[in-house]
Amino acid sequence: MVDRATAMMHWEALLSSTRMDHGDRWTPPDPGYSRDQWQRDQDRIIFSGAFRRLAIKTQVHPLSDNDHVHTRLSHSLEVASVGRSLATKIGAWLELNGALPPEMPASALGALVQAACLAHDIGNPPFGHAGERAIRTYFREHPEWLSGLSVGERADLTGFEGNAQGFRVLTKLERHWFDGGMRLTAATLGTFVKYPFAAASEIGQGKGKHGINCAELPVMQELADQLQLAALGHEVWARHPLVFLVEAADDICYALIDLEDAVELGHLTYDEVADLMRELVERGARSALYEQLLDDRTVRLELLRSAAIDALVHEAEARFKTHYTAIMNGEFQEDLLDWRRASAGEVIAHAKALAREHVYVDQTKQSYEGQPAHLLNGVLAHLVEGAEALAAVGGDGTSIDSKARDAVARLGKYRPNANDSRYVRLLKITDYVSAMTDRYLIRVVDDLTRLRYFSSSTD
Numbered sequence: 001m002v003d004r005a006t007a008m009m010h011w012e013a014l015l016s017s018t019r020m021d022h023g024d025r026w027t028p029p030d031p032g033y034s035r036d037q038w039q040r041d042q043d044r045i046i047f048s049g050a051f052r053r054l055a056i057k058t059q060v061h062p063l064s065d066n067d068h069v070h071t072r073l074s075h076s077l078e079v080a081s082v083g084r085s086l087a088t089k090i091g092a093w094l095e096l097n098g099a100l101p102p103e104m105p106a107s108a109l110g111a112l113v114q115a116a117c118l119a120h121d122i123g124n125p126p127f128g129h130a131g132e133r134a135i136r137t138y139f140r141e142h143p144e145w146l147s148g149l150s151v152g153e154r155a156d157l158t159g160f161e162g163n164a165q166g167f168r169v170l171t172k173l174e175r176h177w178f179d180g181g182m183r184l185t186a187a188t189l190g191t192f193v194k195y196p197f198a199a200a201s202e203i204g205q206g207k208g209k210h211g212i213n214c215a216e217l218p219v220m221q222e223l224a225d226q227l228q229l230a231a232l233g234h235e236v237w238a239r240h241p242l243v244f245l246v247e248a249a250d251d252i253c254y255a256l257i258d259l260e261d262a263v264e265l266g267h268l269t270y271d272e273v274a275d276l277m278r279e280l281v282e283r284g285a286r287s288a289l290y291e292q293l294l295d296d297r298t299v300r301l302e303l304l305r306s307a308a309i310d311a312l313v314h315e316a317e318a319r320f321k322t323h324y325t326a327i328m329n330g331e332f333q334e335d336l337l338d339w340r341r342a343s344a345g346e347v348i349a350h351a352k353a354l355a356r357e358h359v360y361v362d363q364t365k366q367s368y369e370g371q372p373a374h375l376l377n378g379v380l381a382h383l384v385e386g387a388e389a390l391a392a393v394g395g396d397g398t399s400i401d402s403k404a405r406d407a408v409a410r411l412g413k414y415r416p417n418a419n420d421s422r423y424v425r426l427l428k429i430t431d432y433v434s435a436m437t438d439r440y441l442i443r444v445v446d447d448l449t450r451l452r453y454f455s456s457s458t459d
Helices: 037-046 049-056 072-096 106-119 128-141 151-158 162-173 186-192 202-207 214-227 243-265 270-283 287-292 297-322 324-328 345-358 363-369 371-393 402-414 422-434 438-450
Strands: 019-021 025-027 231-233
Touching: 019 186, 019 214, 037 106, 037 186, 049 072, 049 438, 072 106, 072 243, 072 297, 106 186, 106 243, 128 151, 128 162, 128 371, 128 422, 151 214, 151 422, 162 186, 162 214, 162 422, 186 214, 186 243, 202 231, 214 422, 243 270, 243 297, 243 345, 270 297, 270 345, 297 324, 371 402, 371 422, 371 438, 402 422
Parallel strands: none
Antiparallel strands: 019 025
16 A cells, blocks of 8 residues: 655655746746646657657667667667556556545656656767766876866766766757756656766765766756655755656666567577566466467567566566555665566576677677777867867967867857856767767767877777
């Protein structure tokens, strides 16, 4: 049963449809507006340039010639589908127990989680996690550019996170109307923030991850006030309960879809993946599906994957219900599909191990993933040196050399202003670089190489 009396967080606040307006105030929705508020959020995300660019950003297999493998865009769409299904089930349970506001149908939670899932990778740089590591490495190896920054500001750059960049994209960089980013509802933003803490916070240092940059801490504080998220420490807040559903949907798709792509590319055999999926199906409510599987192996794997997803959705649903009170009190510190706790977690761990051993070490993939550090290191060096040269002389930059002028010109709308601090200048550079697609990064490198501003040597 749902205990509302003792919960630290409450759905009336957690489902707030107020919107951040121009970055300094929050406004309620127009009562005469007919379109569902979270449908509006979905539309704003889908029609954004940042979302569209996910089509040419690495999921697991960089720049694959096989059009059937997943990109960040197709992955995000599938996560959104799984998240909607899971959240609708949880919404029905909450509605049955009288936990939701009277005007809030169970399906509304599905739409809300779907919106957050669509955006969950929107801050990822080119080449995915390899790109994240490359940006971190650049700033760790060039501390001279971090002089004068606070501990938190330095941590934002040396620990660059696609999650924190995503919050920045949603609240500042993608402008739906004047200022204030996409102006999404508080509920969608809260459901998006997987790591509601700063890099330099105690928990941020412990996890080596963060979801909020120093520049966006005031926005996060305002968001926490709107949603009445519990403060758990300095620059640390409790997760929105629906974040656990977004994370579970992402884990489900990662665990299964990466393996399906590996079969498509020939890195794993059909039997290796089918046997693992059968283990999941046997734990779910659709084990009778085996009798209906067709002889065609491709169809069979698709059906097995569907049944395996269904089994994991049921697992995540059960875990959310079991730990509901701890989740609502900000005390639950696990993933819903944590391999150490969830009954299907051992199989998920097996799936991830299979991917690590046979997919992520594939030689073709390694040959591409060796490049991001070199490519991004060269591009970042060019841009940072140019921006710092401009800051040193001030004015319109006519007195800086041609190489620095090239760097400043490339930044375009991300060009630093004369009154920007060094931290803001560096953030604008990472804004520009993280917005690149895999192919655009390579085109920029080719252009810089032609101009002799970039060395193709990795020695």
